[in-house]
Amino acid sequence: MMKRLKYHEIDFQKYSKCLENSAQQNWYAKKEVLDELSGNWEILVYEDYKAVLPVPLKKKFGINFVIMPLFCQQLGVFSEKDDIEINNQFLQFLKKNYKVFLYSFNHHNSFSEHLDKKKNYTIPVSDYVILRRKKYFKGRKSTAKCAQHLIYKEIELNVEHISFVEKHFKGLKKETDIKKFKDYLKFLHHSNSLKLCAAYLEEKLINVAVLVDENSKLSLLGLINDETYKTENGPSFLIDKILNHYIHEKEFNFMGSNIRGIEVFFKSFGGELQEYPYLQSKILKKLS
The missing domain is CATH 3.40.630 (Aminopeptidase)
Incomplete structure (x- = not known):
């Protein structure tokens, strides 16, 4: 069988x-x-x-x-x-x-x-106004509101934007992993499944959200930030704008995380817990 x-x-x-x-x-x-x-x-x-x-x-x-x-x-x-x-x-x-x-x-x-299970957070298709009013954390509403001086744009995959992603992406230490990420972006682009959403401070690009764009879902592959502009609250502004534009027609998948600070960030937009089981060898993990 x-x-x-x-x-x-x-x-x-x-x-x-x-x-x-x-x-x-x-x-x-x-x-x-x-x-x-x-x-x-x-x-x-x-x-x-x-x-x-x-x-x-x-x-x-x-x-x-x-x-x-x-x-x-x-x-x-x-x-x-x-x-x-x-x-x-x-x-x-x-x-x-x-x-x-x-x-x-x-x-x-x-x-x-x-x-054992890992954590994921998603937001189902919703009315944005109701989502923001009823499910956003109070502090997240305030932070997103304070960042309205920023400019939201959807941008193309080009040399300049790839360079921004490469320079500011956190968590990829190996050159081979960075290359794999860039190759994956190009694959998504050629598959018409890539959406890049950006926050600008006047003319300066300060944040990029990399999304996998499916028919009925957006999945957050990466939220890339220029830490020089951390006080501008670009990540909150960017996620809020994406939800404003798309949550009425597409589910939003945050793609993780088990890191407490990131988990709270996702929950603060009304993200709902979605756990998934996994199998891992504790012996092989120790040897890696």
Whole structure:
């Protein structure tokens, strides 16, 4: 009933159809996205593509480990209806047949056994005026209001803006990771799935929000700030403007986080907690 298929064995027409009809639809499970972010992946299949689970792989010390690609938050089981028994079979097969460093399921997936969970925050499609009045934290309303001297623009991906992102992006220390991020931006741009929203102080670019733009969702890939202008409250201004423009038609996904300060920032806009289970080897984590 459960099969492991190498990349060249996958029937991508059936795989894509399973994703499209699934209850857990997810940007990161798409073939073209996994090709870009992982490059090396295969799938587990239940029956004739009744359910699928993509498995990203990375070779280290000559051994293939299961590890979530950089910039990929959730994968997991995709099926027409989330089924705990089928999910359990996928989980056991994954644990038995792979060396799992880190694998994140999606927030729809439930299991009989306890799995640790990570935090995500989202805002469903809403009326902006009601969202701001009822769900914004009082302090966030005030901060966003005080930043109205800034100018909001949606900008193109060009050399100048890539340079800003490269200079001010926090958390990417390796040159290879920075390159991967820039390559991903170009991939999103060519896929018509990139939205760059910016805050300007007069003529000066001070903040950029990098968003994955899907049909019914915006996902925050990065919020990049010139710390020289920290007192201008650009991040609050920018998120508020994006919600003002789009929350009436698109869900907003903050894409994390488990860091307390960032978590409070997301919640202060009315972000709702959305936890997702993950599997991680504590032994492999210590060795990394």
